[in-house]
Amino acid sequence: MIKLEKLNKSFGDLKAVSDVSFEVAQGEKIILLGTSGCGKTTLLKMINRLIEPTSGSVFLNGENIQNIKPEHLRKGIGYVLQNNGLFPHYTIEENIAVVPRMLKWDSKKIEQRTFNLLEKLHLDRHYLNAYPAELSGGQQQRVGLARALAADPPVLLMDEPFGALDTITRTKIQAEFKNLDELKRKTVIMVTHDVQEAFELSDRVCLMDKGSIIQMGTPSELLFNPSNKFAVDFLKEQNLLLQFKAVKLLQIVPVPEFGAYNLGSINLDVDADVWQVLELFKQHNVDLLTVTDQHNQQVNTLSFADLMAAFYQHVKTYRHE
Numbered sequence: 001m002i003k004l005e006k007l008n009k010s011f012g013d014l015k016a017v018s019d020v021s022f023e024v025a026q027g028e029k030i031i032l033l034g035t036s037g038c039g040k041t042t043l044l045k046m047i048n049r050l051i052e053p054t055s056g057s058v059f060l061n062g063e064n065i066q067n068i069k070p071e072h073l074r075k076g077i078g079y080v081l082q083n084n085g086l087f088p089h090y091t092i093e094e095n096i097a098v099v100p101r102m103l104k105w106d107s108k109k110i111e112q113r114t115f116n117l118l119e120k121l122h123l124d125r126h127y128l129n130a131y132p133a134e135l136s137g138g139q140q141q142r143v144g145l146a147r148a149l150a151a152d153p154p155v156l157l158m159d160e161p162f163g164a165l166d167t168i169t170r171t172k173i174q175a176e177f178k179n180l181d182e183l184k185r186k187t188v189i190m191v192t193h194d195v196q197e198a199f200e201l202s203d204r205v206c207l208m209d210k211g212s213i214i215q216m217g218t219p220s221e222l223l224f225n226p227s228n229k230f231a232v233d234f235l236k237e238q239n240l241l242l243q244f245k246a247v248k249l250l251q252i253v254p255v256p257e258f259g260a261y262n263l264g265s266i267n268l269d270v271d272a273d274v275w276q277v278l279e280l281f282k283q284h285n286v287d288l289l290t291v292t293d294q295h296n297q298q299v300n301t302l303s304f305a306d307l308m309a310a311f312y313q314h315v316k317t318y319r320h321e
């Protein structure tokens, strides 16, 4: 779907992006992660031609984007800017309608799409005539996302979309983002410097430093098989928490087909990660995790200590693979 080939960008003597190559499959969620100034935004902007590379190429569905007019290219690539970048003198309705108007949609279609997006993004219709400054940061962020999604582009580029939000609003919007059906089929490349956000929302993480890729892989690959000291150090602070979130209960405690996990009277999602289970152990003060089969017969029980032992055994095995 998207292919980056030996992309370089220099600003004078400064190499902002250095020899970056990778491919992104359709529907994949890639997160560009790294410290401030490592070249993430520059790399992102080369994908929609807001910045032209010094050398190297970007291909979209096999076509070199140098051969596509920037305005045309950007109609098929939604872009959520850092600090949401809404036009302050446009109402919310006008902000959302920017690309559909460029595409000359009729007003009824634009209205329907706008209402539909507001509903999906939990924004009340009465904001339509308001200006961005009248909305909270979280609401502005939702409008920024609605604007990028308005014309239903197959690709979405997002630059620190949740960066300006407080932790609680951020966690809430991240969860909504993850569960938005509309986004599931889209190819997303997103910039962040927040490790947890990267691990939570991505299929693969592209860890960068000084313009270059340090490591690109799934969250589990980065966590359990970091490629060098930079990758180890970057993830060190939150390592254990990230590991608990990266490992699914299913990977360490088998469950029969159509069976279930239970904590006391709580029925757990079979897709739960270890962190969610640990949280539930703590919150509900239960002693045992039970595994039942399709007839609701108990086939296994694990204490907190058993669960931890299974987790560490899994981590040990994974590291040696």
Ligand SMILES: Nc1ncnc2c1ncn2[C@@H]1O[C@H](COP(=O)(O)OP(=O)(O)OP(=O)(O)O)[C@@H](O)[C@H]1O
Pocket: 011, 014, 016, 034, 035, 036, 037, 038, 039, 040, 041, 042, 043, 193
């Ligand atoms: N237009 C420009 N002219 C000169 N230098 C630039 C320009 N744009 C970016 N840079 C420099 O290129 C480097 C990479 O910048 P970039 O914005 O891509 O980093 P980033 O990883 O996105 O940082 P942040 O997380 O702080 O947004 C930085 O050193 C920056 O100062």
